[in-house]
Amino acid sequence: MHQPHELERLYVDFDSFFASAEQHLQPHLRGRPMGVIPIRSEHTGLIAVSREAKALGVRRGTTVREARRIHPRMVFVTARHDVYVRLHGEILAAIETVLPVREVRSIDEMVCALAPAERASALGVGRRVKDAIAARIGPTLTCSVGLGPNELLAKIAAELRKPDGLLAIRPDELPGPLLSLGLTDIPGIARGNAARLERAGVATVEALWGLQPKEARRLWGNVEGERLWMELHGYAMERPATRRQMFGHGRVLPGSWRTLGGAYACARVLLAKAASRLRREGFTTRALALWLTDRDSAGWYGEERFRPTRDDPSLLTSLARLFLHAEREYAGPGVRSVHVTLHDLVPTGEVEADLFGQTPEAKVKRRMEDLSLIADRLNARYRGRKLHWGPWAEIPGGYAGAKIAFNRIPDAEDF
Ligand SMILES: [Mg+2]
Numbered sequence: 001m002h003q004p005h006e007l008e009r010l011y012v013d014f015d016s017f018f019a020s021a022e023q024h025l026q027p028h029l030r031g032r033p034m035g036v037i038p039i040r041s042e043h044t045g046l047i048a049v050s051r052e053a054k055a056l057g058v059r060r061g062t063t064v065r066e067a068r069r070i071h072p073r074m075v076f077v078t079a080r081h082d083v084y085v086r087l088h089g090e091i092l093a094a095i096e097t098v099l100p101v102r103e104v105r106s107i108d109e110m111v112c113a114l115a116p117a118e119r120a121s122a123l124g125v126g127r128r129v130k131d132a133i134a135a136r137i138g139p140t141l142t143c144s145v146g147l148g149p150n151e152l153l154a155k156i157a158a159e160l161r162k163p164d165g166l167l168a169i170r171p172d173e174l175p176g177p178l179l180s181l182g183l184t185d186i187p188g189i190a191r192g193n194a195a196r197l198e199r200a201g202v203a204t205v206e207a208l209w210g211l212q213p214k215e216a217r218r219l220w221g222n223v224e225g226e227r228l229w230m231e232l233h234g235y236a237m238e239r240p241a242t243r244r245q246m247f248g249h250g251r252v253l254p255g256s257w258r259t260l261g262g263a264y265a266c267a268r269v270l271l272a273k274a275a276s277r278l279r280r281e282g283f284t285t286r287a288l289a290l291w292l293t294d295r296d297s298a299g300w301y302g303e304e305r306f307r308p309t310r311d312d313p314s315l316l317t318s319l320a321r322l323f324l325h326a327e328r329e330y331a332g333p334g335v336r337s338v339h340v341t342l343h344d345l346v347p348t349g350e351v352e353a354d355l356f357g358q359t360p361e362a363k364v365k366r367r368m369e370d371l372s373l374i375a376d377r378l379n380a381r382y383r384g385r386k387l388h389w390g391p392w393a394e395i396p397g398g399y400a401g402a403k404i405a406f407n408r409i410p411d412a413e414d415f
Pocket of ligand 1: 013014015016017108109
């Protein structure tokens with residue numbers, strides 16, 4: 001850990017990425033209120049909203065029906081994940097004409113390290129990154145670039161100037177620019193954390209800033225609070241696993257498995273594997289996504305959101321519900337590949353305490369978590385899956401299916 005006195009990190013965050021990607025790729029959509037949807041349904045929520053739609057009050061998560069009520073001429077485009085992944089590759093190449101990308105945080109967020117010689121003119125480097133993207137990709141796909149002594153402050157700088165912004169938070173001006181923020185504007189402070197902080201008398205960023213690092217640790221109940229405090233104060237530290245975006249597995253189905261039933265049997269195995277890794281690495285998830293594809297169709301994408309969850313029975317039930325939707329909506333003749341991901345992660349230690357309260361539902365869930373953890377231990381000990389929930393299918397070829405691009409750039413170990 002050290003305390004940089006220069007700008008060492010550059011953070012790039014695209015504005016309404018899926019929506020501006022479609023406006024970039026389909027010029028007739030530019031300047032129009034439009035949204036991207038995961039599936040054709042009046043009840044689905046928008047996964048991205050163009051700035052023109054935002055100006056009318058449409059938000060991410062607004063349902064198609066509600067968006068139509070706000071603006072009857074709103075345009076909806078079904079998400080094309082493979083296309084966005086390709087665009088992501090073009091973006092990386094554009095940024096790397098200026099400086100190397102250090103880590104990809106999501107499909108539309110990446111962080112770069114500034115070399116010592118670049119730090120004095122960091123804003124100029126940021127400007128060049130934006131220019132390179134505009135020149136090589138186009139003016140529609142805008143991003144905000146933030147600079148800071150560490151990644152957290154660079155990310156906050158990018159968020160402070162949206163859309164199409166460029167801002168530096170310098171170590172010597174701290175906490176100045178942070179004081180206008182609410183607690184939940186700080187990445188890593190979820191609403192549950194903020195409520196707990198408020199109950200402890202820490203209702204503002206200024207109050208959080210004024211704590212002692214040990215107090216932050218105590219309020220969080222784990223080291224994460226102290227880490228966040230250090231980063232807000234401009235210290236730079238490595239955060240290896242805690243910034244994970246997702247756990248997921250996908251594979252191409254063997255020939256005789258290419259039906260919804262085959263995909264379901266396979267998805268259960270993939271989900272159990274992802275959930276076991278989620279628990280092993282100390283995370284809890286708030287969303288499960290299922291993606292089915294066939295060679296010639298757009299495929300089917302569905303997502304369920306829920307309160308923080310990490311037990312197998314709840315996750316498998318959620319998967320079953322997604323397949324019920326897929327059964328009604330999936331148009332493809334068969335299913336060639338299946339991919340499940342757990343995302344919107346929270347470190348388990350940060351999950352709001354009242355979830356583990358005394359309601360009968362909470363007690364059952366806790367027992368299911370304990371049982372899942374016991375199953376993990378047994379399966380690790382006996383090398384292989386001896387204990388699992390419900391029907392279990394051995395998939396020919398094991399997990400070594402072909403890699404599938406998804407709505408985030410998968411890590412190699414996600415397959
Ligand atoms: Mg973004």
